[in-house]
Amino acid sequence: MTVDIRVIRAAQMYRYYLRETVVGDGRRPARTSLRAAQEQAGVPVGRWMGRGLAALGLARGEEVTESQLRNLFGERGRHPHADRIEADRLAQGASPREAYRAGALGRRVSVTGVDFVFRPQPSIYLLWAFGDEETRLAIEAAHEYAIARVLEWIEDEVAVIRYGTDGNYRVRPPGGLVAARFRHYEARSGRPLLHDHVLLSVKGQRLDGKWGSIHTTALHENTVAASALYNELVASEACEELGLATKPRTVTPGRRPVMEIAGVPHGLIRWTAQRSDQIAACLSELEHEYVTAVDDAGEPRFLPVVSERARAKLNTIAARKTRPSKKGKVRSLAQLRADWKQSAIRTSGVPADVISSLLEYARAAAAAIRARVAAVVDVALAAVDVTATVFVMNNGGRFHRRHLLAEARRHLALVLRGRRRDPGLDDQVVATAITAHCLDISEPTTVRGLEAGYRLYTARWALSDLPAPRRPPAAPDPERRSPTDPGEPPAPLPPGQNAGEWDVPRVPLQYDRAVLAGAVVREQLRATTATAVRGRAYDVVAHQQAAMPEQLLAHEPADPEHDDQDDKPGRHEALDLTALRALRDSRTDVEALDLTAERLRHLQDAFTAAADRAHTTMDRYTHRDDAETPQPGRPDDQQALRPQEPGPHRGREAGH
Numbered sequence: 001m002t003v004d005i006r007v008i009r010a011a012q013m014y015r016y017y018l019r020e021t022v023v024g025d026g027r028r029p030a031r032t033s034l035r036a037a038q039e040q041a042g043v044p045v046g047r048w049m050g051r052g053l054a055a056l057g058l059a060r061g062e063e064v065t066e067s068q069l070r071n072l073f074g075e076r077g078r079h080p081h082a083d084r085i086e087a088d089r090l091a092q093g094a095s096p097r098e099a100y101r102a103g104a105l106g107r108r109v110s111v112t113g114v115d116f117v118f119r120p121q122p123s124i125y126l127l128w129a130f131g132d133e134e135t136r137l138a139i140e141a142a143h144e145y146a147i148a149r150v151l152e153w154i155e156d157e158v159a160v161i162r163y164g165t166d167g168n169y170r171v172r173p174p175g176g177l178v179a180a181r182f183r184h185y186e187a188r189s190g191r192p193l194l195h196d197h198v199l200l201s202v203k204g205q206r207l208d209g210k211w212g213s214i215h216t217t218a219l220h221e222n223t224v225a226a227s228a229l230y231n232e233l234v235a236s237e238a239c240e241e242l243g244l245a246t247k248p249r250t251v252t253p254g255r256r257p258v259m260e261i262a263g264v265p266h267g268l269i270r271w272t273a274q275r276s277d278q279i280a281a282c283l284s285e286l287e288h289e290y291v292t293a294v295d296d297a298g299e300p301r302f303l304p305v306v307s308e309r310a311r312a313k314l315n316t317i318a319a320r321k322t323r324p325s326k327k328g329k330v331r332s333l334a335q336l337r338a339d340w341k342q343s344a345i346r347t348s349g350v351p352a353d354v355i356s357s358l359l360e361y362a363r364a365a366a367a368a369i370r371a372r373v374a375a376v377v378d379v380a381l382a383a384v385d386v387t388a389t390v391f392v393m394n395n396g397g398r399f400h401r402r403h404l405l406a407e408a409r410r411h412l413a414l415v416l417r418g419r420r421r422d423p424g425l426d427d428q429v430v431a432t433a434i435t436a437h438c439l440d441i442s443e444p445t446t447v448r449g450l451e452a453g454y455r456l457y458t459a460r461w462a463l464s465d466l467p468a469p470r471r472p473p474a475a476p477d478p479e480r481r482s483p484t485d486p487g488e489p490p491a492p493l494p495p496g497q498n499a500g501e502w503d504v505p506r507v508p509l510q511y512d513r514a515v516l517a518g519a520v521v522r523e524q525l526r527a528t529t530a531t532a533v534r535g536r537a538y539d540v541v542a543h544q545q546a547a548m549p550e551q552l553l554a555h556e557p558a559d560p561e562h563d564d565q566d567d568k569p570g571r572h573e574a575l576d577l578t579a580l581r582a583l584r585d586s587r588t589d590v591e592a593l594d595l596t597a598e599r600l601r602h603l604q605d606a607f608t609a610a611a612d613r614a615h616t617t618m619d620r621y622t623h624r625d626d627a628e629t630p631q632p633g634r635p636d637d638q639q640a641l642r643p644q645e646p647g648p649h650r651g652r653e654a655g656h
Contacts, residue, residue, distance in 0.1 A: 002120065003150070003227035005220060008113040008199060013074035018066065021115075021197055022046060024184050034066040042332040044183050049148065049198075051155055051176025055205050056080055064180045069199075072178070076108040077203050077213075105203045106211030113202050114219055116226075118147050119195035120234045122269045123261035127242075129192035129340050130358050135242065136337075140194070142237035146230045147196060151179060153229060154200075157453075158222045161204050161212035170215065170451070173204030177214070185333055188324045189274045192340050218453075225402050228409035229426075235259060239418030242359065245366035246418040256511050259413050263365030264358065271348035275322070282318035283311075290314060366418070375416045377425065382411050383433035388518035391459035393511065398441070398458050404430045437521075 008017070019028045024043035038045055046064030053060055056079060058068075068080035079085055082103030089099035119125070120143060128139040155177050160170035179200040187193035202214040235246050239261070248257035249266075260269070290310065293301040302310070331339070345352045354361060386407045390399045408429040412421055434440075438457040444450050 001224060001227040002118065003223060003230050004117040005223045006115040006117075007111055007216060008073055008115050009110055010074055010076045010112050013069065013112065017073070017115075017199070018069060022064075022069070022182050024182075025188070042336075043185065046180050046182045048178070049181055050151060050179045050200075052173065052178040052204065053176075055175050056178060058178070064182075069180065071103075072201055072203070073112045073199060076110065077105050077112050077201075079103045079105055106213070109202060109213055111202060111213075111216060114200050114216055116198040116200060117195055118143070118150070118198065118230055119193060120238075121231065121258060121260050122272050123264035124234065124238055125192055125194040126264055126268050126272065127238075127261060127358060127362065128194050129337055130344070130355055132359075135359055138241045139238050142234050142241065143194060143196070145237050146233035147181065147198060149233050150226050150230050151177070151198070151200075154219070154222070154226065158218055158226075159204065159214050160218055161206055162215050163206070163212055171206055173212075173214070174207055175205045177201065177204060185336055187272075187275065191272045191274060192336070193272070222402050225406040225409065228406045228413070231259065232409050232413040232421075235261070235413065235418050236416070236420045239366070240420055243363050243366060244418060245369040246413070247365075247369065248414060254511060256410070257414075259418075261362055261418075262369055263362035265350050265354060265361075267348050267350045268344060268355070268358075271344055271350075275324075278322040279315065279318045282322050283315055286314045286318055287311070369417060373417055375419050377412065377415055377421070379425075379429055379432050380436075382408065382415070382429045383436060384521050385518040386411055386429060387433045387437040387459050388521050389511075389514040392514035398456055400456065401430060401434070401453055404433050404438075404457075408433070 018034075020026065022028075022034060023037045024041040026041045028037045029040075032040075035045065046069075048058050048062045048064055049060055053062075058080065067083060071078040071082040072080050075082070085103040086099045089102045090096070094102070120128075120139075124139060128136050131139070155173065159173055159177055161173055163169050163171070177200060179198050182197045182199070184195050184197065185192070200214075200219075202216060203211055204214050205211055239245055245262050246259040247262040249260045249269075250257045287306050290302055290306060291300075291304055295301050306314070341355060344350065344355055348355075386404055390403045390407050391397050394403060405426060408426045411429070412426060434457065437460055439460055440455055441458050442449060442454075442456040444454075449455075
């Protein structure tokens, strides 16, 4: 993810943020004012942002002072101008207790805020580091715009103030939130890394004027959706302003690709990944220790394979173990950019003329992509992809609306290739997915469970209907020792394996299965819908030919004059080769699925054979609420793919 979140406690503001974060992750000299320390570190001053500034007497873009940070985040949630308010009340004859309470924002809290860290993809900040001044300013403007939009989405859709018994009741902060933004230019390794720390206060004002605390759990739960929105916005703004395009890049085989600026050499991206290489080497050793660890009785302490959850925890440990110390020498941004370019020319392996003309290379690649790839967003097909991916990648096939929203934003970024989109298109895809392909299986026992964001969904398909995952590899030999053990010479590495990498068995990644599941469901949807409506209510043929790869193109369009005739035998087995050849040069990103027609036919047969099981699964929830109201009969081969009538207390409309 490119958006990280960390809780800010009152004591941390003094120990860490006021000494290091606000001055560019450097060491703030003792007895040095904040403004002077920022000038010495070569970083800009902090700026206030958020719609809640008016209630505190602050203005958007105003400079953040040390006393304001200390009061709002360090003194357990006091007014940024608490010192001045308290002095005025004392001058008016108020008691010290009354003056202190006048500067408070509700109750005192220990968690005073959260730290959101926004950073673009490597290809974007490489253009920022090596480009000219105009390019740098354009990317920084796109970066700031994306952060502001994400904060607005958090204010409107995510942030809630808890109140009432046990905090069961929640309300949106109508006046918005307050945040302080601080910009940094480099990573701990000294390589370029444009990123901003956005310190978001947990204090929000309710409609009655009282101040409450934002529920930080809701912020953590929606971090993935916020990261997907930021990635999409910063890439689209930078591409539109600079004439660029994005392309998918596979970082880890079997995982979801990331969208990078086309034309930026992979060698430059690897040059910035010094920390990633260190973490990967340490992670491989931790994984080997994990699967070979035994207790005092000689029994394995953990599972013989590394699950996704265990790997995430081990990755966190590896990041902490390999974390370098803070930088020591202070350099200005101009000096940093000059040093980065010289270092990249010497060590990255990329020719110097490519680095010096990186923007021109990216623009040439973008021109080729925009001429070849048509950015067509089909909401119905996007809803199928989003639902299938979320259904497979969530354990048990149960998910919330935020999971669909994050996947919808990733899907739009993949299809649009850096183009701007309508603001509500992601919500439209999610609404279509919930209505057409999801079942509301919520059984809320609390007030929180009744909220739209916490409704529980599952897909209208069963996991048995979708392609089975690959079997995990066998467990390693517990007697095998690491080549780094003392007294043992290093063993020869297999071809293509780097130092520190181990053939540790891992649970197969689910993204490959999710992509394949989406293709199967789309093929079934195409077959059943084309047979059912055939040019009437929804022209599936036209949409698929515009947005799907050649293996998934629809059959020949039906002849309106012979629409009442039965299909000929074997008609659904044929592919329209004419349409295939016509669309060969304008097919979209979905071509990366690399599925053959024979494989899809085989999967479609398996899907059709399991239609009865999917029908039974859906009826289990349908008849729970509508047992006394029989539904009209429908063909079995279409039941699993048609919208379900909502029950009396499902509340599916709330999920939109």
